[in-house]
Every structure is written in structure tokens, then in C-alpha cells.
Amino acid sequence: MRYTAAQRLDRLPEGAFHRRLAAMIAAGIFFDTFDLYLAGGVMVAMVRSGWSTMAQNAHFVSAGFLGMLIGAIVAGVTGDRFGRRFSLQFNLLLFGFASLAAAAAPDIHWLIGLRFLMGLGLGAEVIVGYGMLGEFIPPARRGRWAAILTLAANSSLLAATVAGYLIIPAFGWRWMFVIVGVGALATWFARKKLPESPRWLESVGRYDEADAIVAQIEAEVARGAALPEPAVAIESPRRDFRVSDLFSRRLLRATLLGMTVNVVGFSALFGFIIWMPTFLVDRGLTLSSSLGYASLMATGALLGAGLAVLLSDRWGRKRGIAGMSFVAAVLGLLYPHAHSLVVATVLGLLLFAALYFCGALAFSTYVPELFPTELRLRGTAMSNVAGRLASMLAPQVVVAIFLNGGGVNRVTAILAALLVVQGLVVGLFGIETRNRPLDSQADSIALGATGSPRSAANASRS
Structure with a gap:
């Protein structure tokens, strides 16, 4: 066989x-x-x-x-x-x-x-x-x-x-x-x-x-461990994906999910994180002090990515992205109301960690998993371009809000709203890709399946 x-x-x-x-x-x-x-x-x-x-x-x-x-x-x-x-x-x-x-x-x-x-x-x-x-x-x-x-x-x-x-x-x-x-x-x-x-x-x-x-890889791996038998091959529908499918019923769901997490992620990065020193100066700190505290908060990026290493395959992408989006939204709303610099720093560090946890699951893992092999890189690129376009607009929006009396409160409120939207979109319309064959989710979307692991796995085997 x-x-x-x-x-x-x-x-x-x-x-x-x-x-x-x-x-x-x-x-x-x-x-x-x-x-x-x-x-x-x-x-x-x-x-x-x-x-x-x-x-x-x-x-x-x-x-x-x-x-x-x-x-x-x-x-x-x-x-x-x-x-x-x-x-x-x-x-x-x-x-x-x-x-x-x-x-x-x-x-x-x-x-x-x-x-x-x-x-x-x-x-x-x-x-x-x-x-x-x-x-x-x-x-x-x-x-x-x-x-x-x-x-x-x-x-x-x-x-x-x-x-x-x-x-x-x-x-x-x-x-x-x-x-x-x-x-x-x-x-x-x-x-x-x-x-x-x-x-x-x-x-x-x-x-x-x-x-x-594959034979070369198998031979190398076999020198250190016994190789189990592959899954039993089950005939699956012909997968003849075209670029136009990214915007048709076949893969539109994957495209919108990919664009959503990229737009929110890039907006958070260029609409909030890079402005952190400016926000701290607005709270009365000197430029030198604000850069120091912002650097301390930025260690949350390593914390968030480290947590993703530990939890991505345990929690799953859908639950991890959706759940941490809501956590980040709450932290974003609390940040401008911190009663001291120490509390603000801790909240900022935790917010960084939550945002980068979502980014680690979304950008590096979830988005490439959503698209079939034939369109994986083009689908990922399309999603990434949407995020980069958002990153060009986000700084202008932040400056306009900040200078017109909105202050940090309004900026973090908009960030929180975007994160809530991301949590809802991924939570309601996302499919779980954890511990599933790479193309099974694309087949599920293309076939209009519910995204259950069993139906997806059956559809993916060929």
C-alpha cells in the first residue's frame, strides 16, 4: 500500500x-x-x-x-x-x-x-x-x-x-x-x-x-527510534485548489480568519506597543525613565512566546487565541487606570505577554495551518499583507486620537475592542488545528464540514 x-x-x-x-x-x-x-x-x-x-x-x-x-x-x-x-x-x-x-x-x-x-x-x-x-x-x-x-x-x-x-x-x-x-x-x-x-x-x-x-528523513529518524506505521489511507475528494478559492466559499473562511488575526496583531504592535514610551511620558516620566520602564514591559514578549511554546499543543490554537484575546482586552482596559507606576508596569508586562502569546499562536502556527498545501504560502501572504496595511494605518489613528483629547484611555479602549472582535471571530468561526493532519482543516473548510476532528481527519487522508 x-x-x-x-x-x-x-x-x-x-x-x-x-x-x-x-x-x-x-x-x-x-x-x-x-x-x-x-x-x-x-x-x-x-x-x-x-x-x-x-x-x-x-x-x-x-x-x-x-x-x-x-x-x-x-x-x-x-x-x-x-x-x-x-x-x-x-x-x-x-x-x-x-x-x-x-x-x-x-x-x-x-x-x-x-x-x-x-x-x-x-x-x-x-x-x-x-x-x-x-x-x-x-x-x-x-x-x-x-x-x-x-x-x-x-x-x-x-x-x-x-x-x-x-x-x-x-x-x-x-x-x-x-x-x-x-x-x-x-x-x-x-x-x-x-x-x-x-x-x-x-x-x-x-x-x-x-x-x-521522505525516505532519507525516515532513515535518519529510524536510527534513533522505531517508526510506527502510517495511518491507513482512505480515499479523499480531489483537492484542486486555485488562487481564486481564497475568496470563494471554498476557503473564504480561512482567508478571513487569517486576515483577522493579522490585522489585530499588527494593529496592537504598531498602535499600542511602539507608543508605550510616549504613553509613559504623558504620565509624567522623563524620556529616559519611560524607555527603561517600556523595556521592562517588553520582556513580556519573551514571556508570552515562552508560554506559547509550553501551551500551544496543550490548549490548542482556537482556544488559546480566543481566550488570551479576552484576557489581553481586560488588561488593556485596566492599564490606563493603574494607580501607580509599579502597577502600570506590571499590567503592561502582562499585556505584552498576552499579545505576544496570541501572536505566537496566530502568525507562526495557526495561519499557515488554515490553508491547503497548494495555497499555503499565498494564503499566509495575503493575510500578512492585510496586517501590514493595518500597521501603516494604525499609527496615524493613534496619533489622531491621542492628540485630540482621547488620551491613553481611548487608545487602549480601541485596542480592547479589536481584541474582543478577534476573540469572538476565532472563538465562533475558527476551527481547531491542534494535533491534526496539516491539510485536514483546509479540506474541512472546502467541504463545508463542521470542523470536528474526526470528520476533518477522515477527509484529509489520501
Whole structure:
């Protein structure tokens, strides 16, 4: 009896192969987010040295975000058409060389153009990396490993901050781009033996290649553990998904769920978290003190991602995202009413933890799980683009509310409302993906099933 690549991969015990794969993907995502966080220190240094102006720095930031938006779209298309490995490696190579070129930029105008190219690679890494990891990891551990990627990404904030503190004053801002470029290219080289996704290979009819890759993985895993038999193959309906299905009855539910968690997540990040120092100054703190307290609260990001590592596969995505959304909404409403700075700091830290817990489950785990292999990266990219568009609008909305008398109370009230909407949408219309074959949820949505584990599992086996 012939088994699919998905059935063979899903029954494998977790082993050295899975850890090595996760480490290679995590390294790329680490340098991806490291680059985002280094921008603040670099821009300050450029202005102080007279190399750029505040207005030019704004163009520098905008060029990066525009590149990331376009990069996400391109990565979705190339990853589904030409393979996960091709898209992951090509974009990392582009990002690495653009970063090294940025270190030698002759003026700010060149740097802005190079920042756009770097953004193309940055936007692709997250889309392809999270989606590709889930196509190898067994269902029972998929959430844990995806959350570990998020933890690696969040740890880059501390790394970028420390590196900026030690390197920029002593050696100059250009060396920050050297670090990123060298790290990205070293990761690219380490990934040269990264296998293509067998699920994707089978989805485009390349069965012999998929079989050879899975056989290699099985042989490695078998050296450390006995391999159980795959699930019994049951005939399933033909899955001929097209891009238009993302906006048709077949997959519209998945698309709307993916867009919802991305829009709320990005709005929380750029509509509240990045404004935390400003809110603290409004409460009477000095700028230095506000940055210190904001940094302390930001440790909640690591706490939230760490909790996701522990709880993602225990609680499940649907219950975890919906439940923690309501918790975050309550914390958001309480924050502006804190009677002391200590209470405000604790509430802020817990709010950060709740928001990043939701993000770890949503961005890295849940959204890629919602779409079928044929459209996984394009569906994830479409959802991500909706979030990035929201991130462009959110700062303008916050400033308008804050400066027109709304203050922190109104801003956190809007944040809480968005989180309640997310909790309701995921809680009422989401499907649980925990410990289920990767494509079973897409089949459930396409077939109009109720999303029960048994019906989904039966529909997914082929």
C-alpha cells in the first residue's frame, strides 16, 4: 500500500532532523527581526552624525516596510509555484547581499534603495519559514516548534539592543548591517542541504522526488527510534485548489480568519506597543525613565512566546487565541487606570505577554495551518499583507486620537475592542488545528464540514 508524504511525515517521532530543520529556519528569522530592531539605533546615529535627517529616516523606514509588503506577496507566489526551499534561499541571499551593500552605502539615498531590497527578503522569510516548518513537523508538536521560532524572533530585540549599545558608539552604525549581512549569508550556506517540502512536491506531481526525501528523513529518524506505521489511507475528494478559492466559499473562511488575526496583531504592535514610551511620558516620566520602564514591559514578549511554546499543543490554537484575546482586552482596559507606576508596569508586562502569546499562536502556527498545501504560502501572504496595511494605518489613528483629547484611555479602549472582535471571530468561526493532519482543516473548510476532528481527519487522508 502506498502512503502519501504527509502520512509518512506525520507519524515520525520527533528527532534530530526536526531540531536541525527548526534551527536553520529560526536562524533566518532571527536575523530578519534583528534587522528590524537595529533600525532605531542606526537612525539615531545617522542623524547625530549629520549623515541623514529625520525626514530621510522616515523614507528609510517606509522603504523597508514597502519592501516587506511586496516581499510577502512575492514569497507567497514563488513559494507555492517554485518551492519552499527556492523561495526561502533566494530571498535570504537577496537580504544578505543587500545588507552588506547597505554597510557601504555612499549616501542616504542609496541606503533607502537598499533598505527596500532588504525589505523584500525580510517580508519573505517569515512567510516561507513558518509555513515550511509546519510541513515537516508531526501534528502533535507543530505548535510547539512554531512558537519556538517566534521565541527566537523575539529574542533578537535584546540581541539588537545590546549589539547597538556596544557597537554603534565604538565602531559606527555601518557594522550593524555587516553583522546582519554576514549572519544571513552564513545561514544561507548552512541551509544549502535544506530539503524541499515533500508535501509541496507531491502537490505539483513530483512524487519520486518527494518519496526520496521522505525516505532519507525516515532513515535518519529510524536510527534513533522505531517508526510506527502510517495511518491507513482512505480515499479523499480531489483537492484542486486555485488562487481564486481564497475568496470563494471554498476557503473564504480561512482567508478571513487569517486576515483577522493579522490585522489585530499588527494593529496592537504598531498602535499600542511602539507608543508605550510616549504613553509613559504623558504620565509624567522623563524620556529616559519611560524607555527603561517600556523595556521592562517588553520582556513580556519573551514571556508570552515562552508560554506559547509550553501551551500551544496543550490548549490548542482556537482556544488559546480566543481566550488570551479576552484576557489581553481586560488588561488593556485596566492599564490606563493603574494607580501607580509599579502597577502600570506590571499590567503592561502582562499585556505584552498576552499579545505576544496570541501572536505566537496566530502568525507562526495557526495561519499557515488554515490553508491547503497548494495555497499555503499565498494564503499566509495575503493575510500578512492585510496586517501590514493595518500597521501603516494604525499609527496615524493613534496619533489622531491621542492628540485630540482621547488620551491613553481611548487608545487602549480601541485596542480592547479589536481584541474582543478577534476573540469572538476565532472563538465562533475558527476551527481547531491542534494535533491534526496539516491539510485536514483546509479540506474541512472546502467541504463545508463542521470542523470536528474526526470528520476533518477522515477527509484529509489520501
